[in-house]
Amino acid sequence: MRLMASGSSAVRPWRIGVLFSATGVTAAVETSQLGGTLLAIDEINEAGGVLGRPVEAVVYDPASEPRAYRRLAERLLTEDGVRLIFGGYMSSTRKAMLPVVEAHRGLLFYPTLYEGFEYSRHCVYTGAAPNQNSIQLANYLLSTCGNRFFMIGSDYVYPYESNRIMTDFVVQSRGTVLDEIYVPLGAGPAEFDRVMAKVQRAAPDVIFSTVVGADTATLYEAHHAAGLDAATLPIASLTTGEAEVAAMPAEVAAGHITAAPFFETLDTPAARRFVAAFKRRNGVHMPVTAAAEAAYFQVHLAMRALAAAGTDAPEPLLAQLGESAFDAPQGRVRIDGTNNHTYLRPRIARLDARGRFRVVWDAGAPVKPDPYCVAQSLSDWPADGRQIALS
Structure with missing residues (x-):
């Protein structure tokens, strides 16, 4: 066309x-x-x-x-x-x-x-770039959720590389990646149900998702159907935004976490x-x-x-x-x-009961892009941003 x-x-x-x-x-x-x-x-x-x-x-x-x-x-x-x-x-x-x-x-x-x-x-x-979202999200998750991560991604280059970077940040903080699973684009509900069964056996503190597109809603619905609670085991993702959330019921989306420079609710x-x-x-x-x-x-x-x-x-x-x-x-x-x-200006948001992103952390200023993460570590961030209480 x-x-x-x-x-x-x-x-x-x-x-x-x-x-x-x-x-x-x-x-x-x-x-x-x-x-x-x-x-x-x-x-x-x-x-x-x-x-x-x-x-x-x-x-x-x-x-x-x-x-x-x-x-x-x-x-x-x-x-x-x-x-x-x-x-x-x-x-x-x-x-x-x-x-x-x-x-x-x-x-x-x-x-x-x-x-x-x-x-x-x-x-x-x-x-x-990773120093404008991954490092901030890793620090937030490690300080608020725990240090036992389970990773799931779509099967192409971005999820593999993003998970590698996130693993580096988790290991810096003496955290553990319990498992790392990739699903094909267009995977159906049965595939994600099998993943959730592995999640339940592993008992992580947080799921880090690099699943993209229409598969995102299928993943979150599988999490909800498995009886998992986002308050105690959230899915944290860099690839879940308003477009993906629009495809799932509010109760499925509620409580999960995303990092991005912009949200519709700003x-x-x-x-x-x-x-x-x-x-x-x-x-x-x-x-x-x-x-x-x-x-x-x-x-x-x-x-x-x-x-x-x-x-x-x-x-x-x-x-x-x-x-x-x-x-x-x-x-x-x-x-x-x-x-x-x-x-760009990093921010972290959590989905509320209506499926709307609410910012819980804001860097407060634009961050210089460092696509090779040459000079980045988790210790760069705890005092630089501000955590925002959800009301």
Whole structure:
């Protein structure tokens, strides 16, 4: 499918590629990312575009398939006259696109948390790196839940790497990883029931999940059906956001824990304005996720850099990206020109009885991205943030 987003004009538009899945296992969260992207484009065009030219999006649905991402990225760069691509959720899709983007000297803006330990001159990473979510979540769990972890993930690159990083942090605190299990994408209820039986035998203090997409609700429902209580054995996850929670009953979601820079329930003027605008454009029932917020602000950052550079050529644009900041819904963000990652503000939230995220810990300021975790340890964090009591 090809969709031309807002920007029809006699003036030649700036064309950008947009690759988010409307179908497939991660469609729910990627639909929210598309909504954030198109909202930003609407705002830019309503303000007069960039240097007097509208922004036009060429949008395709890669259906959550890495090979489709690769094929469509090549089509955008070679047939559609695009230099900048905005898209991707699973790390497998980013890794499928990057060789094509690099070969054609394009630039990929990737708005999703990921496992870190990567740098490409042709990629701008606007989701959280491990030092902006994993380390804070590990410290919170170890101080509030206990040190016996059970890990479960989807069977692809991000869960393996994320679990490796989390294991390092747990071991630093003399904790124990009791088991580490991976399930295929699209696993059914029976698979997760077997996992919960293993959880019950292991008796951990916390389950760390890197299960993604539609499988997330199946995991949480299996936890609930097994009679496990989130108050004493929560699922903590970096990949469970508003889109995944929307697919499960509130009583299934209640009590579980997530780390992210943004939540739909953030009670700041900027966050409230963004959520209201997002829902006006995309519908009141569309979840507003951290991935959607990153997809939104990265378009604004990119177009500000384009305006300063006067071109969408990646090299001049990259030079300008490191010089500008944007007041995003989560707070002020900017790109670190040394590694193409983004300063973000870590937060931890717990789901309440209505299935709404309530922030229980806030770093209080943006954290410099360190995708290789060169200088990070758990001891960096206890005094830097603030724990917030749930009311």
